[in-house]
Amino acid sequence: MDLHFGDSRPTDEERAAVDTLLGPPVSAWDAGPGSDGSGRSEKDLRWARGGHAARERRDLLLPGLHAVNDRVGWISEGALAYLCRRLMVPPAEAYGVATFYSMFSLRPRPTTVVHACTDLACAARGADRVCAGLEAAGVSFERSPCLGLCERAPAALVVRAGESPVTAVVAPAAAGAVAEAARAPADAGPEPVAADAVPQAGQDGLVLLRRVGAVDPYSLDDYRAHGGYTALRRAFALGPAAVIREVTESGLVGRGGAAFPTGRKWQATASQPDGPHYLVCNADESEPGTFKDRVVMEGDPYAVVEAMTVAGYAVGAHRGYLYLRGEYPRALGLLENALTQARARGLLGDDVLGQGYAFDIEIRRGAGAYICGEETALFNSIEGYRGEPRSKPPFPVEKGLFGKPTAANNVETLVNVLPVLTRGAEAFAAAETKLFCVSGSVSRPGVYELPFGATLGDLLELAGKPERMRAVLLGGAAGGFVRPDEMDIPLTFEGTRAAGTTLGSGVVLVLDDRVELPRILLRIAEFFRDESCGQCVPCRVGTVRQEEALRRIADRTGAAAVDDIALLREVGRAMRDASICGLGQTAWNAVESAIDRLGAYA
């Protein structure tokens, strides 16, 4: 590989941003002394970092892009070239990676960027007014997919680049407050505590949410005082094989949507002869309408760290990666604090709890790409490649992150492991719960924890459903609509499947009869069109054709819409059958259910 880096030079600030992450360059070859044309030294002539050693650093590409974007607000040619030189990454590839993520800009832009959410829950709660107000006030902003703040919709996120970047969350947002936060993000008031997103906080019977609001999320001592780290102790007492047995017996299945048995995934990873093994916590919660993982991470961050440690121990991993969506600055701060505290107290590191087991966790930030929630896309993203899904087989348990056996679980799945161990498989299974993200036209939006078997009606009773309900979107953009007369659907994976819908990631978005359904469907279609990675034809072009058809029939019904609905069905069927990954395969679900179940366009 003979790399060609061009002539663009970084500014001092860009160079400093990269060097802060990577350390100073050591040779003229990687942009160190002499590389400016003053000549290579004796030492440089005997310096080599190609092949394997260079590729080992490829995974620092995404953090490097973040470093520049955080500091300067955008990524210039000089900055990209410098980063490529430091990491020995071909610039064309790095450009392909940088342009994959919506939070990066390869063109100059102001240091302050306002992301105004225009996704489902925010659209149902006046995002339009916020955008119109911002336009009127002359505040530049970017329309953003779901920011995961649906319980406080409409939401906006302000990011100001600089040596210490500043972020401000404004939710519920009024245009004036967003404009103010854009002017002085550091002065924006503090966010409400995580427990405010949990209407049941403090109630008896909560398992996964019991500590949210009860503990100080910064304090490790408080976490321990509330039962923290008993699960890890039990895990060490049992040994890895027995931990996996316990998790298998508990019947725990993945909460990300696919509902795969967690114990089987762990067993399959643990038993791979190839090594090292990796553990990945998927915290790239980006399904529109989903915010439960954010609330868990903000309200009980040590639980995530402990659960990852247990999982890592079980599958024989010594390194865990937590892939956090880029739009969650507060969760990032809390998790970083939790990792630092845990390391300082020997709960992470070379010898966890004095048990001779080495484990540490690295946080990797996403940068605005829904598709990176797909586990193999997530691996590519961590590795410094475009976040394009890989074809399966091979499955991650065999060839996952860095091509090694990997157990990937999302946040909610992992925190379930703690009660599995502290209560025992049987007691856990007898009272297993699920988290739901309720948003839209309800009086008490938020994250709810209900035992499996509760019905949709039970949940909406708690959340305060509107008097005149039009529909409920279950499972998010990739899920499906149900009617107001279907409230007895049991909220279980099997129950929703039997009812011809899906639990998905636990989104419950309630729409009252004022909502214009065609506009919601168009927003869903735009979302998929924007978020398609572009790899395969059915999804790359199909999502565009779906959006075009929905735009044509936005104001039509009956015979005037028939042809386009037939077209939608044909394209939808091909997307479902022939796309590589779940994004394309589900891109037509919600529209189909709106047509078939709600009689949209009839």
Add this chain to the structure above:
Amino acid sequence: MTAVPLGLPRRLVEFTLDGETVRAPEGSTILDACRAEGKDVPTLCQGDTLTPKNACRVCVVEVEGARTLAPACSRRAEPGMSVRTDSERTRHSRKVVLELLASSVDMSTTPGVAGWIEEYGAEPGRFGPDAARVEEDPKVDNELYVRDYGKCILCYKCVDACGEQWQNTFAIAVAGRGFDARISTEHAAPLTDSACVYCGNCIEVCPTGALSFKSEFDMRAAGTWDESAQTETTTVCAYCGVGCNVTLHVQDNDIVKVTSPHDNPVTHGNLCIKGRFGFAHVQNRD
């Protein structure tokens, strides 16, 4: 005496293909097995010298018990699996994929596609006159070859040929996302400012004519390109001692492009700038 490499005998996998029991060497793809049986499966992103990205999805087949269709070009045959290559489901997806492609890019120079459009009853026009298309002007930024991404189906072959599968130059990659994804150099710089070494191996694998010799591009523009009037002569490249095979395409006594046989065990269709583009000097009659 030359040694003939035999390799280890491969075990056979027995499975059902359109109701018939077939056997294929272990590791074969479903496509390999189909071709061995003389079954025609359309392919675009698959190429004989590359590991396919399975991105075009025009080769999908139905594997019994699977929720979705599988790409024949990449899915390996497994013992006992039952595959249908011509079911209503596969025909539907192939038809729609062809419609989606042909409605979004110019496929006029993609060999084979017109026949498939007819065979599958695809109607690319039915998305209407306003259907979004990839609108790109041809990039003519060097003397040797032209990149016309308005014809590109994003099969990834050129990226793989330029990158780790053959050339290791990494001059091009996919940039952007979704419908806006394009093959690009860094910052979409002209090829002359990129790492490109003009080996032309990307042109060799491009299935659509999006990448073409400047000579071909100019002749097409002038209306003088006529494949039926061309002869092909395969010879050994005279520039160095490696011994690559080059196939000279000649029209009216002029070499109009150079390809290389893909079955050559040494070069697999790959050349360097001299073999690919050095023909100008052969034609230099001054």
